[in-house]
Amino acid sequence: MKKVTIMDVARQAGVSMKSVSRVINNEASVRPDLKAKVDKAVAELGYRPNFAARALAAGRSFFLGILFDNPSPGYTLQILNGAYAACRAAGFQLVIESVDTSASDIRETMDGLLASARLDGMVVTPPACDNAAVIAALDARKLPYVLLAPIRDNPEVASVRSNDAAAVHDLVRHLWGLGHRRFGLIDGPATHGASQWRREAFVAALEERGHAPSDIVTATGEFTFSSGIGAGLQIMRAPQPPTAIFAENDDMAAGVFAAAAQLGVKIPDDLSVVGFDDSWIARSVWPELTTMRQPIFEMAEEAVRLLLDFWKTSEVGKKTFDCTLVTRGSTAPPRR
Amino acid sequence: MKKVTIMDVARQAGVSMKSVSRVINNEASVRPDLKAKVDKAVAELGYRPNFAARALAAGRSFFLGILFDNPSPGYTLQILNGAYAACRAAGFQLVIESVDTSASDIRETMDGLLASARLDGMVVTPPACDNAAVIAALDARKLPYVLLAPIRDNPEVASVRSNDAAAVHDLVRHLWGLGHRRFGLIDGPATHGASQWRREAFVAALEERGHAPSDIVTATGEFTFSSGIGAGLQIMRAPQPPTAIFAENDDMAAGVFAAAAQLGVKIPDDLSVVGFDDSWIARSVWPELTTMRQPIFEMAEEAVRLLLDFWKTSEVGKKTFDCTLVTRGSTAPPRR
DNA sequence: TTTTTTAATGACAGCGCTGTTTTTTGGAAA
DNA sequence: TTTCCAAAAAACAGCGCTGTCATTAAAAAA
Structure with a gap:
């Protein structure tokens, strides 16, 4: 299995080196019969272009x-x-x-x-x-x-x-449609763009439906599982605990599951939980997590x-x- | 910011191209003063070797x-x-x-x-x-x-x-030391090497302590979270349910948590669970999972x-x- | 000191490909 | 048919580096 170079292909096809190069790179101005000849030779010889040589000659690396x-x-x-x-x-x-x-x-x-x-x-x-x-x-x-x-x-x-704002509106529509009227929010770290967009959209969607921002029981997490536990406990222990919690990512939502287990709160009977991302953990909790799938x-x-x-x-x-x-x-x- | 080549360095240092190459590649037979000169020139010019050229010339790609x-x-x-x-x-x-x-x-x-x-x-x-x-x-x-x-x-x-067998023995020693005497095992798929090693070691470790293989309540999973739920339910519903379950990886162990929640079984009070790998999910369940860390x-x-x-x-x-x-x-x- | 041996350095070709320039080709216009 | 012109193909140099060999300098031996 010795190396096949562009020269070998050129010889086999009876054309110039450069013509082979043209065919390989799909350049314009190549007549079909020449292309056919070259393609045939390439197939016969099992030729594959050498990345290093291409990179060096063309000044780009692929x-x-x-x-x-x-x-x-x-x-x-x-x-x-x-x-x-x-x-x-x-x-x-x-x-x-x-x-x-x-x-x-x-x-x-x-x-x-x-x-x-x-x-x-x-x-x-x-x-x-x-x-x-x-x-x-x-x-x-x-x-x-x-x-x-x-x-x-x-x-x-x-x-x-991704269109985080629209996604959060869909999420709120889903919860509202189920009949939820008291909501909790687990916000992410301020340094993270996603947490800003998701929080704002959540608040806006509820304002459209007549809620004041202060009606939302809010806690802050770090986009991690363990911070979700703390935030979840905090929200569920509020005087008027919500019937649905939106966690701004799936990891924190999974943390809410752990918190609920500690307090004997049943999901989804006593509490609905939604996350965001549809990351792997969304299917590694029970019941599986309702969430927004980002493509x-x-x-x-x-x-x-x-x-x-x-x-x-x-x-x-x-x-x-x-x-x-x-x-x-x-x-x-x-x-x- | 134009490209600095090995020639530029050679000129700057007043040596040959090849000598620069020798220094760059840490080849033997280079006198310290020459190396110093070259290093200086390299630093001054901010020279970095070109991967493509190296790859082409040396016949290897890095x-x-x-x-x-x-x-x-x-x-x-x-x-x-x-x-x-x-x-x-x-x-x-x-x-x-x-x-x-x-x-x-x-x-x-x-x-x-x-x-x-x-x-x-x-x-x-x-x-x-x-x-x-x-x-x-x-x-x-x-x-x-x-x-x-x-x-x-x-x-x-x-x-x-990794030394799976020794690890499983450690795991069994831990459980035994806590006082557990009735064990469940969630085996992995037969196609997977790890499941074979871990199962055999688990059985052997318990045999050393006087258990027959038939004493171990065994179920089979697919190394996934959801298969762990099924296996966990099966084991916990056995006539003589074990007090400790070893799942051959962390995902399945996390599944046992979900199964336990369904049955109202408390971890670790009613049931101890151990996994294997110390993968990310081990810290995304509550309580966090005791497991073997593979480096x-x-x-x-x-x-x-x-x-x-x-x-x-x-x-x-x-x-x-x-x-x-x-x-x-x-x-x-x-x-x- | 001179000669021999060895280590250090340099000169040069070429890795396999593509950009540019030059030549050839085929076909339309004259 | 010949002339002209674009399009297609070929020729050729060279991308930046390393391997091979030739050469020089240093060290060891005579």
């Missing part, structure tokens, strides 16, 4: 990076899978990169990363996408990048996001596509995805 | 692949992080690859993957590491690889594994190191890691 940090495993892995699928489809390879955005030497780390990697572009996932040092390093290198769910929408930067896989795919588009056309792409309500066992009409 | 499939998110992500850390330390890049080992065209997928990627080696994670088609494709390409926790121990293949991160790091060693010395490395008992709230002395 590698895309994906930057992530301190992630919820289920979320991150879905992103990785989506980005990987899109890369394969486009003939690219996916290189993983990771920074600790809570460290102090982010800029140095990033510079080192970028200098040697020679990537064609980078997909930046939260929370790295909201980190100034990360973005600065990317800009300094003039490396094209796409942001996944960034807090601020910079019109000059390609990004993919994370598709969002990551789209991010790669936007990155590749940007490479070709220099156009800054934007795309927003809708979420879907996934109704499972954790919501039911209130008892009274 | 890219390592990691193959994974259908993974438990927490487990996979830990592997990824460990492999990534070791790659960075060695000046390599990590490319992710994924196959669906339940598909029928594994061989074609793998061949396509390997042909274009031009990797220097591959870390193969379970369950792909036990798939014949995957291994055959790797062998055909003569691509060096390391197996992570493979079922069969082929002496000609580098591998990293997954370190195992993945070691896998990369063995791969690199193999590249240099052609020596087949092997390493086995010990697990650590993590005692959390899900185990306690039995009530009666």
Whole structure:
């Protein structure tokens, strides 16, 4: 199994090296019969282009990076899978990169990363996408990048996001339709874009239905399971405990389950719980969690596509995805 | 910010291109003063070697692949992080690859993957590491690889594994020490190496203490949360329900929590539960799960190191890691 | 000191491909 | 039929580095 080069293909097909290159790269101005000859030779020889040589000659690497940090495993892995699928489809390879955005030497780390990697572009996932040092390093290198769910929408930067506000309105409609009238909210950390959007939408949706913000029993968590327990206990011990709790992500919603177990509160009979993300934990509690599914896989795919588009056309792409309500066992009409 | 090449460094340092190359690659036979000159020039110019050019000239890519499939998110992500850390330390890049080992065209997928990627080696994670088609494709390409926790121990293949049997013995010692004498076991799928090792060790440890295998209330799951619920219900409804259940992974153990909630069984008062892996879900149940921590991160790091060693010395490395008992709230002395 | 051996450095080709430039080709217009 | 012109194909250089060999400097032996 020795290496087959573009020269071998050219000889076999009786054409020039460059013509083979044209066919391989789907360039215009290739007559069908030539293409056929080349395709035949490629198939016969089992030729595959050499990435390194292409990279060196063309000045691009055919590698895309994906930057992530301190992630919820289920979320991150879905992103990785989506980005990987899109890369394969486009003939690219996916290189993983990771920074600790809570460290102090982010800029140095990033510079080192970028200098040697020679990537064609980078997909930046939260929370790295909201980190100034990360973005600065990317800009300094003039490396094209796409942001996944960034807090601020910079019109000059390609990004993919989900429509959190609309999703939360759907969630409220669902709970309201079941008959719930007293609500609890577990808010996320202030530093996190998602918690801001979700809180505001929740409050707005209830205001539309005549609730004052002060009617909502609110506690704050950290987007983690254990913080959800504390927040859940706090809310359920309120003087007028709600019949439904919205936790701004699934991990905290799962924490509410643990809190409910401690207090002997039955889900969904005594309390309905909804989360957000449809991450893996949503199906790892009992009853399974009603939540909003974010199309994370598709969002990551789209991010790669936007990155590749940007490479070709220099156009800054934007795309927003809708979420879907996934109704499972954790919501039911209130008892009274 | 234009590109700095090895020639620029050579000129700046007043030495030959090749000498710079020697310094960059830490080759022997370089005098300290020359190295100093080159290092200085490299620093001044901010030079970083070009991966593509190196790859082309040296016939190796400085890219390592990691193959994974259908993974438990927490487990996979830990592997990824460990492999990534070791790659960075060695000046390599990590490319992710994924196959669906339940598909029928594994061989074609793998061949396509390997042909274009031009990797220097591959870390193969379970369950792909036990798939014949995957291994055959790797062998055909003569691509060096390391197996992570493979079922069969082929002496000609580098591998990293954990000492499951010893770990299970520790687990049994813990439960026995608490006073438990009636045990339940949730076995994993037969196709999975880990379930075999863990079951056998559990039975053996109890036999040492005078139990017959038939004394153990056993049910079978699929390493998933939902299968753990079913298995848990089955065991708890047995005529003589056990006071402690060992689930062969954390997901199934979490399922037991859900089953216990349904039956009104209190953990750990009425029932102790232990899992295996110390995956993310172990801390996302309440009370938190007592389990065996596998050093997954370190195992993945070691896998990369063995791969690199193999590249240099052609020596087949092997390493086995010990697990650590993590005692959390899900185990306690039995009530009666 | 001179000669031999060894270590350190340099010169040069070429890895496999693509961008650019030049040549050829086929077909429409004259 | 010949001329002209675009489109298609070929020629060729070179991307940035490392392997191989030739050369020089240093160390050891004579």
